[in-house]
Amino acid sequence: MAVYTEVSDDDLARFITHYGLGELLSYKGIAEGVENTNYLVHATGGTFILTLYEKRVDPKDLPFFLGLMEHLQARGVTCPLPVRDLQGQMLNELGGRYAALVTFLEGVWPRKPKASHCLELGRALAQMHLAGDGFALTRPNALSLTGWRPLFDKFAARSDEILPGMHKLIDGELQYLEAAWPKSLPSGIIHADAFPDNVFFIGEKLSGLIDFYFACNDMLAYDIGICLNAWCFEADYAFNVTKGRALLKGYNEVRKLTSEECDAMPALARGAAMRFLLTRSYDWLNTPKNALVARKDPFDYVRRLRFHQNAKSISTYGAETTP
Amino acid sequence: MAVYTEVSDDDLARFITHYGLGELLSYKGIAEGVENTNYLVHATGGTFILTLYEKRVDPKDLPFFLGLMEHLQARGVTCPLPVRDLQGQMLNELGGRYAALVTFLEGVWPRKPKASHCLELGRALAQMHLAGDGFALTRPNALSLTGWRPLFDKFAARSDEILPGMHKLIDGELQYLEAAWPKSLPSGIIHADAFPDNVFFIGEKLSGLIDFYFACNDMLAYDIGICLNAWCFEADYAFNVTKGRALLKGYNEVRKLTSEECDAMPALARGAAMRFLLTRSYDWLNTPKNALVARKDPFDYVRRLRFHQNAKSISTYGAETTP
Numbered sequence: 001m002a003v004y005t006e007v008s009d010d011d012l013a014r015f016i017t018h019y020g021l022g023e024l025l026s027y028k029g030i031a032e033g034v035e036n037t038n039y040l041v042h043a044t045g046g047t048f049i050l051t052l053y054e055k056r057v058d059p060k061d062l063p064f065f066l067g068l069m070e071h072l073q074a075r076g077v078t079c080p081l082p083v084r085d086l087q088g089q090m091l092n093e094l095g096g097r098y099a100a101l102v103t104f105l106e107g108v109w110p111r112k113p114k115a116s117h118c119l120e121l122g123r124a125l126a127q128m129h130l131a132g133d134g135f136a137l138t139r140p141n142a143l144s145l146t147g148w149r150p151l152f153d154k155f156a157a158r159s160d161e162i163l164p165g166m167h168k169l170i171d172g173e174l175q176y177l178e179a180a181w182p183k184s185l186p187s188g189i190i191h192a193d194a195f196p197d198n199v200f201f202i203g204e205k206l207s208g209l210i211d212f213y214f215a216c217n218d219m220l221a222y223d224i225g226i227c228l229n230a231w232c233f234e235a236d237y238a239f240n241v242t243k244g245r246a247l248l249k250g251y252n253e254v255r256k257l258t259s260e261e262c263d264a265m266p267a268l269a270r271g272a273a274m275r276f277l278l279t280r281s282y283d284w285l286n287t288p289k290n291a292l293v294a295r296k297d298p299f300d301y302v303r304r305l306r307f308h309q310n311a312k313s314i315s316t317y318g319a320e321t322t323p
Numbered sequence: 324m325a326v327y328t329e330v331s332d333d334d335l336a337r338f339i340t341h342y343g344l345g346e347l348l349s350y351k352g353i354a355e356g357v358e359n360t361n362y363l364v365h366a367t368g369g370t371f372i373l374t375l376y377e378k379r380v381d382p383k384d385l386p387f388f389l390g391l392m393e394h395l396q397a398r399g400v401t402c403p404l405p406v407r408d409l410q411g412q413m414l415n416e417l418g419g420r421y422a423a424l425v426t427f428l429e430g431v432w433p434r435k436p437k438a439s440h441c442l443e444l445g446r447a448l449a450q451m452h453l454a455g456d457g458f459a460l461t462r463p464n465a466l467s468l469t470g471w472r473p474l475f476d477k478f479a480a481r482s483d484e485i486l487p488g489m490h491k492l493i494d495g496e497l498q499y500l501e502a503a504w505p506k507s508l509p510s511g512i513i514h515a516d517a518f519p520d521n522v523f524f525i526g527e528k529l530s531g532l533i534d535f536y537f538a539c540n541d542m543l544a545y546d547i548g549i550c551l552n553a554w555c556f557e558a559d560y561a562f563n564v565t566k567g568r569a570l571l572k573g574y575n576e577v578r579k580l581t582s583e584e585c586d587a588m589p590a591l592a593r594g595a596a597m598r599f600l601l602t603r604s605y606d607w608l609n610t611p612k613n614a615l616v617a618r619k620d621p622f623d624y625v626r627r628l629r630f631h632q633n634a635k636s637i638s639t640y641g642a643e644t645t646p
Binding site for chain 1: 326331332333335336346347348349350351352353354355363365427428429430431432433434435523524525526
């Protein structure tokens with residue numbers, strides 16, 4: 001739960017006049033979200049999400065994130081559309097924070113994703129990858145291969161506090177990934193955080209993607225590796241191959257994976273598990289136990305990583321045929 | 324900030340079908356509110372607040388609160404209207420909690436109330452008092468005179484931890500109130516918690532009252548005493564007589580205060596200050612420092628109480644003429 005920055009009624013009413021959105025009708029702080037402060041805003045001109053960017057977001061990245069949403073929206077991806085103010089700006093200031101208004105997207109995120117959700121997700125992810133083509137700005141992925149070792153170095157000495165053997169597990173896996181990480185797969189804009197809480201559905205139908213604040217340039221298939229981790233494991237850490245198959249099928253329907261991408265899938269899934277294992281481990285050791293934001297257990301990703309280490313090929317994830 | 328109870332998309336979608344409200348479009352946990360969990364729900368049938376009643380609410384009181392909102396709405400008071408399900412029930416269960424859906428009320432609460440807000444508040448409070456007439460259920464005010472001494476007894480031994488001299492201050496004031504508390508003023512349904520965050524405005528115009536979860540039967544003018552405390556002091560604890568005058572003027576326009584009510588106003592304001600001083604003191608001593616909910620400083624009400632102790636008559640609060 002997170003409203004880090006309180007906004008007064010007078011300040012917000014003044015703020016929205018700069019956008020020509022009419023009168024402020026109501027606004028409510030939203031309890032979801034851990035990085036930024038979000039308000040759901042009703043104005044006579046429509047319904048919007050107001051985001052105040054908190055300290056973990058680098059302001060230099062904001063034009064990339066906001067511009068990307070606008071770029072994707074214009075190319076048919078259903079995602080929040082940043083609203084430009086009467087001067088044409090998407091980024092402003094409110095309550096001492098950088099702030100943006102985006103259109104409100106209806107939909108609920110699936111607490112228990114089914115295979116039908118994964119199929120829709122695969123399609124939407126591929127559509128996003130295709131639509132990202134031509135976006136003028138770039139943003140390297142700080143949480144990919146070259147970022148992992150330096151992040152590990154920050155907590156390596158304490159890593160066995162999380163779980164005995166964690167140091168050895170991560171160090172060995174990093175050595176593997178440093179050797180095996182693919183280098184020449186098709187690249188472009190990836191979402192990089194398409195967890196269920198960032199993918200909205202109305203009924204069984206996907207209604208949009210949100211939260212592009214980890215989006216970056218990287219190998220497209222790495223985004224699938226992230227989703228295999230985030231969508232296709234059950235609560236007991238069993239991989240649900242029906243969901244994996246649906247995800248890959250949906251993706252292939254819209255953008256056909258190359259044989260190199262298929263071959264690389266086990267390594268990409270391992271890398272994705274490593275990325276979340278590293279950030280969760282770091283946060284676990286560095287977040288006070290009584291913090292407002294719940295710490296996410298890194299152990300979830302130890303279990304996922306072990307599964308991927310035993311994956312022989314993309315068929316482990318349910319691909320119907322090896323191209 | 325407070326979402327104590329998480330609700331899954333499947334459970335909520337099923338829940339709203341019982342109300343015939345169509346398809347679930349979205350729901351967001353609201354960060355405001357300290358007693359209960361609230362979600363803002365969009366369905367094809369409209370926009371609603373879903374409230375899950377947490378432990379501090381006595382379930383036996385819920386028919387009173389919900390029935391009161393329905394009663395007031397039917398008599399022209401703008402407040403949330405509890406939605407009846409297809410079986411005619413206002414109260415149901417969700418996520419292991421008692422739950423109700425009420426219509427969403429547009430409006431923002433004034434962070435810095437002006438005299439114009441106080442004028443509108445006075446009118447709305449009087450309208451509510453008149454509209455409460457004829458409501459079939461009753462609920463005694465547990466936080467009025469007879470409840471204060473037992474509440475003080477729970478923390479009296481530790482009261483000087485809050486502020487040296489607190490024990491003597493409260494004990495002496497309770498003795499005064501036990502002798503001076505009015506006994507035969509006009510009574511009826513009062514809101515009892517009409518703080519600025521429970522009174523919505525669109526622009527300068529009052530758009531509705533919310534949060535009837537302290538409503539009860541008591542002297543009507545006691546509600547004004549609460550509002551004088553909650554609306555008419557500045558951040559430096561100075562009483563703003565312009566705001567007091569506006570509040571009383573607005574009230575008198577709709578329901579004329581009797582001369583007995585006017586005479587009793589200083590005592591009623593003292594009692595109201597005591598009520599919040601007691602609950603805040605109790606919470607201050609009993610809420611862990613790292614709790615999700617911010618502790619409110621009881622000192623605010625020490626300063627208010629001292630002002631009221633020196634009030635000679637209702638003219639201190641800005642009444643233009645003594646009737």
